[in-house]
Amino acid sequence: MRLNDPTTWLETDTVIEIDEHPQLGQVRVSQWLDLHFYRAPGHPVNLILVERMNPMSSGQPFPPLWLVWVGERTLPLETVWFKYLRRFGVDHWYRFAKQRLHWTLPNLRTPEQSERWSDLMPLMSWQLWLARDLVLEHRLPWQSATIDLTPGRVAQSMLSVLVDIGTPTKPPKHRGKSPGWETGKVRTKAPRYPTVKKRVSRRKKSSRLVV
Numbered sequence: 001m002r003l004n005d006p007t008t009w010l011e012t013d014t015v016i017e018i019d020e021h022p023q024l025g026q027v028r029v030s031q032w033l034d035l036h037f038y039r040a041p042g043h044p045v046n047l048i049l050v051e052r053m054n055p056m057s058s059g060q061p062f063p064p065l066w067l068v069w070v071g072e073r074t075l076p077l078e079t080v081w082f083k084y085l086r087r088f089g090v091d092h093w094y095r096f097a098k099q100r101l102h103w104t105l106p107n108l109r110t111p112e113q114s115e116r117w118s119d120l121m122p123l124m125s126w127q128l129w130l131a132r133d134l135v136l137e138h139r140l141p142w143q144s145a146t147i148d149l150t151p152g153r154v155a156q157s158m159l160s161v162l163v164d165i166g167t168p169t170k171p172p173k174h175r176g177k178s179p180g181w182e183t184g185k186v187r188t189k190a191p192r193y194p195t196v197k198k199r200v201s202r203r204k205k206s207s208r209l210v211v
Contacts, residue, residue, distance in 0.1 A: 001035070003066055014077055017053075025054040029081050045070050050081050097121045100152050109190055128154045136160050 002008045014031040021027050032047040046069040052062040067084055074080060097103040103121055108114045128151045135157040137149060146153070181187075 001032075016077055018078075024052055027052055027081075029077055031077055043070070046074060048077075048081055050084075093125065096151060097125070100155060101125070109193075125151065128158070131158065131161055134161055 001010055010032060012030045013033045016029050018027040018029070028051045030049040030051075034044045035047050036042070036044050048067040048069060050065040050067065055061050065081075065084070067081060069080065075083070101121055101124055103118070106117060108117060132149050132151075132154050135149070135154055137145070137153065138157040138159070139145065139153070140156075143153075149157070
């Protein structure tokens with residue numbers, strides 16, 4: 001079954017039509033069950049095709065949207081295809097976590113440390129979301145004023161909130177000469193892990209699915 005060749009398509013298992021979607025207009029959703037990729041015969045997937053029936057302003061039809069669902073349980077076909085629209089919000093959050101929250105900046109030694117650092121990313125995002133009504137906007141000279149603060153604007157305005165709530169840490173100690181390493185204490189080397197390298201594959205990707 002080749003996605004770009006309708007003559008190779010199998011008979012659909014389920015087809016629904018949504019007459020008037022508030023954002024997309026008339027939509028037709030088709031689904032094929034229990035297919036698998038040519039190189040992964042042991043992993044069944046559900047293939048979903050989303051088609052917008054109303055043409056674009058230029059008169060050309062919208063390109064089809066192909067989705068693959070992997071998992072033992074699936075959502076109803078009336079709602080599962082619409083969940084794909086949330087991908088854009090997820091992609092923006094990943095970019096925000098990497099650029100603003102410095103998700104990939106630390107060079108951590110152990111997998112446990114990496115998992116703990118990754119678990120802090122959504123917690124910090126929720127903290128910024130809940131603090132959007134508490135901060136006083138501190139914008140840079142080239143930034144325009146806005147009412148709906150983005151998480152990035154909230155992050156650069158969090159200083160006033162942090163000053164009000166204080167910090168649970170102890171005050172810093174006075175500067176002095178460090179006592180150095182204790183005599184007789186054994187030094188242990190940090191654990192080493194193999195470096196994960198991404199290799200470039202020149203093989204063309206196959207979009208063929210078979211029963």
